[in-house]
Amino acid sequence: MLKVRDQRDFWSGILFMAFGCAGLWFGRNYAIGTAARMGPGYFPMMMSLALLGIGGFILARSLVAGSDTIERIAFWPQLQVLAAILAFGLLIERVGLAVSVAAVILISGFSAQGLRWHELIALALVMAAVCVGLFVHLLGQPIPVWVR
Amino acid sequence: MDILSNLAVGFGAAATPLNLGFCLIGVMLGTAIGVLPGIGPIATIAMLLPITYGAPPLGALIMLAGIYYGAQYGGSTTAILVNLPGESSSVVTCLDGYQMARKGRAGAALSIAAVGSLIAGVAGTIVIAGFAPMLARVSDKFLSPEYCALMTFGLVAAVVLAHGSAIKAIAMVFLGLLLGIVGTDVQSGVVRYTFGIPELYDGIDFVPLAIGLFGLSEIMRNLDQSAIERQVRHVVGSLWPTREEVRQAWPAVLRGTGLGTVLGILPGGGAVLSSFASYVLEKRISRTPERFGTGAPEGVAGPESANNAAAQTSFIPLLTLGIPSNPVMALMMGAMMIQGIAPGTAVITDRPELFWGMTASMFIGNLMLIIINLPLIGIWVRMLQVPYRILFPCILVLCCVGSYSAQLSATLVIMLAVFALLGYVFVKLGCEGAPFILGFVLGPLMEENLRRSLVLSGGNPVIFVERPISLALLLASLALIALIVMPRFRRTREQAFQE
Numbered sequence: 257m258l259k260v261r262d263q264r265d266f267w268s269g270i271l272f273m274a275f276g277c278a279g280l281w282f283g284r285n286y287a288i289g290t291a292a293r294m295g296p297g298y299f300p301m302m303m304s305l306a307l308l309g310i311g312g313f314i315l316a317r318s319l320v321a322g323s324d325t326i327e328r329i330a331f332w333p334q335l336q337v338l339a340a341i342l343a344f345g346l347l348i349e350r351v352g353l354a355v356s357v358a359a360v361i362l363i364s365g366f367s368a369q370g371l372r373w374h375e376l377i378a379l380a381l382v383m384a385a386v387c388v389g390l391f392v393h394l395l396g397q398p399i400p401v402w403v404r
Numbered sequence: 405m406d407i408l409s410n411l412a413v414g415f416g417a418a419a420t421p422l423n424l425g426f427c428l429i430g431v432m433l434g435t436a437i438g439v440l441p442g443i444g445p446i447a448t449i450a451m452l453l454p455i456t457y458g459a460p461p462l463g464a465l466i467m468l469a470g471i472y473y474g475a476q477y478g479g480s481t482t483a484i485l486v487n488l489p490g491e492s493s494s495v496v497t498c499l500d501g502y503q504m505a506r507k508g509r510a511g512a513a514l515s516i517a518a519v520g521s522l523i524a525g526v527a528g529t530i531v532i533a534g535f536a537p538m539l540a541r542v543s544d545k546f547l548s549p550e551y552c553a554l555m556t557f558g559l560v561a562a563v564v565l566a567h568g569s570a571i572k573a574i575a576m577v578f579l580g581l582l583l584g585i586v587g588t589d590v591q592s593g594v595v596r597y598t599f600g601i602p603e604l605y606d607g608i609d610f611v612p613l614a615i616g617l618f619g620l621s622e623i624m625r626n627l628d629q630s631a632i633e634r635q636v637r638h639v640v641g642s643l644w645p646t647r648e649e650v651r652q653a654w655p656a657v658l659r660g661t662g663l664g665t666v667l668g669i670l671p672g673g674g675a676v677l678s679s680f681a682s683y684v685l686e687k688r689i690s691r692t693p694e695r696f697g698t699g700a701p702e703g704v705a706g707p708e709s710a711n712n713a714a715a716q717t718s719f720i721p722l723l724t725l726g727i728p729s730n731p732v733m734a735l736m737m738g739a740m741m742i743q744g745i746a747p748g749t750a751v752i753t754d755r756p757e758l759f760w761g762m763t764a765s766m767f768i769g770n771l772m773l774i775i776i777n778l779p780l781i782g783i784w785v786r787m788l789q790v791p792y793r794i795l796f797p798c799i800l801v802l803c804c805v806g807s808y809s810a811q812l813s814a815t816l817v818i819m820l821a822v823f824a825l826l827g828y829v830f831v832k833l834g835c836e837g838a839p840f841i842l843g844f845v846l847g848p849l850m851e852e853n854l855r856r857s858l859v860l861s862g863g864n865p866v867i868f869v870e871r872p873i874s875l876a877l878l879l880a881s882l883a884l885i886a887l888i889v890m891p892r893f894r895r896t897r898e899q900a901f902q903e
Contacts, residue, residue, distance in 0.1 A: 292863030296594040299851040303582040310575040333627040344804040345817030
């Protein structure tokens with residue numbers, strides 16, 4: 257039974273190989289051509305093969321050498337950050353800038369250590385006003401402020 | 405006297421009230437964001453890119469350049485005051501800068517860093533003015549094979565200088581090159597890897613990629629660490645260095661400037677390498693090397709001058725050859741392309757007011773930095789004290805709005821989330837973002853020039869070694885590779901990054 261000695265290298269290897277495979281698979285219909293007349297598939301194929309090869313090497317090496325482990329991951333805060341960004345993306349064209357900004361603040365700051373809820377709401381209101389003022393009025397970007 | 409008349413054109417273009425305003429805004433914003441711990445110039449530029457959209461091309465470039473050295477200066481401030489480097493080029497500044505702060509000489513350390521940076525910045529600007537047109541003439545001889553070889557050299561250098569594992573850095577370069585060619589293939593018109601998303605037809609948008617990989621991943625990394633203690637415990641004290649400190653610092657400023665100027669021009673070089681090199685040099689030639697690490701002014705003056713000189717001269721490859729030499733320049737290149745400017749020789753010949761205006765503005769920006777920032781140090785100190793739990797939702801908002809406004813498309817915000825996650829995974833796995841972003845920016849150029857070279861030679865790769873410039877560049881790349889393989893150098897490299 258093989259043992260993973262280096263966790264970071266192990267997962268890096270997997271990641272690179274996954275990208276290499278994806279590159280080959282989704283690029284399978286692009287014409288490859290010859291070295292003298294490269295088709296649109298030539299360069300991506302070379303890159304994908306390189307990724308597969310190097311990824312494989314890193315993966316193999318992680319089984320025989322090294323001792324790195326992945327540092328602690330604070331799961332919930334990270335999820336909040338990603339959820340906040342996604343919420344902004346989903347809301348911006350439906351409800352406009354002001355509400356979307358407030359949503360980002362509320363979602364990302366929710367249950368943050370030492371941040372009381374009234375502080376959070378105040379921060380959301382202030383940032384919404386600042387963003388509307390800065391991006392829409394000062395920089396003149398055509399971002400919808402309110403959408404009904 | 406060509407340079408003088410050209411610089412006159414530049415100052416004419418840069419010194420209009422509007423452009424002076426852009427320069428001022430850039431320098432201030434850059435310092436403000438750069439002062440935040442853990443957020444270095446790359447993240448700062450990525451986050452502030454959207455602010456520059458509304459500006460005319462020259463104004464946008466001036467503002468961006470201002471943001472860049474503002475951010476660098478902000479990084480040194482945090483290094484000196486709280487012992488937290490904003491980014492790797494100010495790691496060295498922590499060593500002696502923080503020790504000076506502990507002795508109550510924080511003000512003096514800040515002034516030495518600022519004045520050293522100014523002197524270095526001015527020297528760097530003069531070198532750009534004198535050297536860039538020369539290099540631009542040389543680059544007229546460059547054909548596709550030379551460009552290929554040059555890019556190879558730049559990418560190899562990026563790998564050698566990346567922290568941590570070199571093999572992972574190589575993989576990151578390839579990944580960058582692969583993601584760089586997403587979009588419509590210019591030669592065949594085939595649309596590649598877009599999955600039917602219209603926002604990808606022109607390639608992956610640079611803004612969410614850069615913000616996600618360099619800004620948000622940093623923030624997410626910080627969230628994993630238990631509450632960072634970053635109280636400013638030391639009084640800033642007098643900004644005036646003592647006579648003794650000046651005597652120790654000024655030769656170091658000059659040496660650092662010289663070293664940084666040269667190293668900045670090299671591909672893959674730039675701020676990080678030169679500040680390390682300068683520190684090592686100062687320690688080596690000092691008669692009292694034991695003072696280093698206990699608050700030696702030379703240890704602040706040398707590296708700070710070197711990284712600023714290098715920051716300045718690393719514009720040369722971008723402005724003359726159109727090849728970014730480090731990640732910051734890759735961002736600059738992205739910003740220029742957003743403004744509709746293709747970096748390269750054509751900038752100097754076709755848009756001289758742009759090139760010389762930007763060069764002149766670097767001079768003005770460095771001067772502004774010192775005039776404005778030293779008296780404002782109190783404000784930056786107070787910014788450092790804003791708790792992270794309040795700062796980070798605000799930064800997050802800036803990132804979201806910035807990505808959205810890049811194309812006014814909600815898809816870009818979703819892409820931001822994807823790249824934030826990817827960047828975070830990279831951080832956790834110890835994969836460096838710098839080689840990736842260089843590969844990403846160079847991807848389309850690399851493919852195009854590789855194709856053209858092989859069309860020229862009928863598919864025969866010998867073309868790369870037949871041409872002298874290309875051969876020299878490839879040999880230099882090989883030499884660099886040999887260096888990392890050699891165990892002795894590998895140890896030094898690991899040591900250098902450990903400090």
